[in-house]
Amino acid sequence: MKKFLLNISAFSAIILALLCIGEVSVRSIPNPYSTKKKAIRDLGKTTETIVLGSSHSYYGIITDSLENALNLACVSQIYEYDYRILGKYINEFPNLKNAIIVVSYFSFFEPPFERGYWESEIYYKIYLDIDKYPDYSYRNFELSHFESYSGKLAKKLMNKPLPATSPAGFGLDFRHSNPVTPEAGRDRAEGHSTMPLGYEAYNRNYFEALIKTCIERNATPILITVPAHKHYYEAFNPAQYERMQLIIKQYCNKYGIKHYDFLKDKRFDDADFYDQDHLCQNGAKKFTRIIKEILSETK
Numbered sequence: 001m002k003k004f005l006l007n008i009s010a011f012s013a014i015i016l017a018l019l020c021i022g023e024v025s026v027r028s029i030p031n032p033y034s035t036k037k038k039a040i041r042d043l044g045k046t047t048e049t050i051v052l053g054s055s056h057s058y059y060g061i062i063t064d065s066l067e068n069a070l071n072l073a074c075v076s077q078i079y080e081y082d083y084r085i086l087g088k089y090i091n092e093f094p095n096l097k098n099a100i101i102v103v104s105y106f107s108f109f110e111p112p113f114e115r116g117y118w119e120s121e122i123y124y125k126i127y128l129d130i131d132k133y134p135d136y137s138y139r140n141f142e143l144s145h146f147e148s149y150s151g152k153l154a155k156k157l158m159n160k161p162l163p164a165t166s167p168a169g170f171g172l173d174f175r176h177s178n179p180v181t182p183e184a185g186r187d188r189a190e191g192h193s194t195m196p197l198g199y200e201a202y203n204r205n206y207f208e209a210l211i212k213t214c215i216e217r218n219a220t221p222i223l224i225t226v227p228a229h230k231h232y233y234e235a236f237n238p239a240q241y242e243r244m245q246l247i248i249k250q251y252c253n254k255y256g257i258k259h260y261d262f263l264k265d266k267r268f269d270d271a272d273f274y275d276q277d278h279l280c281q282n283g284a285k286k287f288t289r290i291i292k293e294i295l296s297e298t299k
Contacts, residue, residue, distance in 0.1 A: 032058070099221050101211070
């Protein structure tokens, strides 16, 4: 029995060691979150404009082409985490003047991460030090989401491409345009029609807190809606789209801020979109030139 227990202990120790090595190896792989943390450290003191939001802004606004700008948006990032990031790092931006807050069709109606993309919270804890959960939580380890963990580790071992982020936080993966079909646009719009789930109050609380934080630090909140393909916005739920516009108008009136709506901007055509609701790099270059004009007006 003693020998059996020793064998079990030795086997367990080996497995634990391999898991630890795997965890350390995966954490060493550059990712959007660790890149943004480095960007905050390297560029924060000179940053005058930050970009917040989801993949629409992460892939849509090339902060490297703007003056003293940093993109803090991430895929599926909700207002709760925009607010947590800004609250955590705002003292790193002593020269902050503008905060671009992207507002999308789904922004006010998305469920919290724990209701869906809970694994995303792992990355905020590990790489951006956002402490929503205590240190002993399983959510603080890459291993807790084994599918993602194993996928990244396999790509590293096979030298396959991993998500790439520019030094100023812009997403580099959506390089080329792709055909968008009406069916694909409708499917994406239906997936984003989440108003019936009942999370408007939750998202609005963090959205308003975000605006207040910016104003308290004398930074101008600038609300932006990124261009999307017509097959996407033509399939919107009318009630949700109208509600989105009403909410935006309420906050603009309450705080005296502006909303720039480029959702249906005719300057963008098929060649500017990676998919139904994301710009490709060509479209992002075009959109960033427009953002540059807006920022010049705020000076």
